[in-house]
Amino acid sequence: MRTELCGIEMKNPFIAASGTFGFGREFDELYDISCWGAISVKGLTLHPRAGNPPARIAETASGMLNSIGLQNPGVGAFIRRELPWLADRGIPVIANVAGSSEEEYADAVRKLSDSPVSMIELNISCPNVKRGGIHFGTSPEAAREITARVRACCKRPLMVKLSPNVRDIAEIARAAEDAGADAISLINTITGMAIDTESRRPVLANITGGLSGPAIKPVALRMVWQAASAVKIPVVGMGGIMTGDDAAQFMIAGASAVMIGSANISDPMAGPRIIGEFERRVRELGVSDPRDLVGSLRTDGPPDDGQI
């Protein structure tokens, strides 16, 4: 099950997705979190952020909307209070970084580059903050600019997390690659909303939020496939993975590793469960190394039974 991502050794290709796993402490009370290949921590900004007013979450058909608004203690407090414990767990830590300006991104990444994090995940796709976030990820020019700016001051492998709320995902993926990204991860949530009919009000205080869960899996698979076909750097796939079989599909579409997000919220034991399911599924598929699945999508005709 061992794999590597941008030179980082991982015991398996499973990464806890940013924003669904906090800094790992709560889940470690339920199970040993070192079962993960890596952990991407809650999105960090240079300074602490209070986040959005509640309600911040709404259930939807086969998924959920969230609008947390990047509540986090800031990079400094993360490095002092959370990282020592997490780094001690013996698994790679990926720092997910967001900001409202290029300077803020660069300053945050500079601080994190001197800490024991293994990798930076540049979040240019948060749909829930007024300034920044997704603004940097919706045009190839903006994505190229912020990636290059951060690349220049980042001493760790740099992964750029892409938004699905774009016209052409391949174009954005190439822009990140051209600007020096070592990997890309996708998809972040799809912007959506929910309405309470009785009160005629939005369910979320922020009105709109990000849709995640199995509802978005087909969109995510399509975008991972398109992005992986457009770039040479590794792609980390996510979007509605609930089972080991789902994870295998993302790898077939071109993902070198996968992230598990909303499943952690729906089922607190999702991580170890999905990793176990994947190991069994890989054996069933007769694959000796899960890496052989990556990008193995066949588009050479109808399934073998010949039926059309």
Place this chain on the structure above:
Amino acid sequence: MRGRAKDFLAAVISGREIAPGVTEIELELPDGTKPCPGQFLHISAGEAFLRRPFSIAGFDGSTGRARIMVRDAGRGSGMISGLRAGDSVRVLAPLGNSFPIDEITRRLEGSASVWLVSGGVGVAPLLFAANEIGKKNFGINSFIGFRDAQSVIGVGELEEWGRVSVSVGGLVTDAAVSAMRESPPGLVLACGPAPMLRALKEICSDRGIPGYVSVEERMGCGIGACLACARGVRDAGGWSYKRVCRDGPVFEISEVIL
């Protein structure tokens, strides 16, 4: 503190409708689980993506059985209220903080009684708290409100510990205020709809009465990781968002922003 909460398949011991649209469900918790008043169960609801939180209304240490009161308010709670003896359901528990019983009884020492104030199924966590406080021989006066006569629940249980005032259709806080003219409480514990809690907070603040409230918020993971169930709470730096599922659901009435 690993092992504090567990994710388990709970056997349903019984499920019965105790008022129109309100079902009392009894579930078996794993050996060694000892929930405190104020804590909740996060229950999986079939096809619904998110679990649903329910305050524990009572716990029998000898049988390991916990009780919840489920109001059918939609898809998830509707499925859970349909659970009956012989069914089983995925549960993450016990979660959240609790009413600080020792602190409460210390504050009551030699003073007036504790008052419980609730609206609707908000009575549930107060039943559990009453049982723990009542056993220590403190006086308990309850003010419980419901929208109509058919919806009244919990009266018999609370009468074991003291006087119970039931408000039907009106404001339960009005009943509490008029009773305060005779003798004010040493402390209040409350759970119920936001307008009721807001009114009670003002009443307590005006009179300098301390208390604790159990609050509700749309919840995600239930363990404090996803930061969905935020509630503003006053602190040294002004105020900040606390996690209802982890830092709460019980907060000091003077500190929580309602």
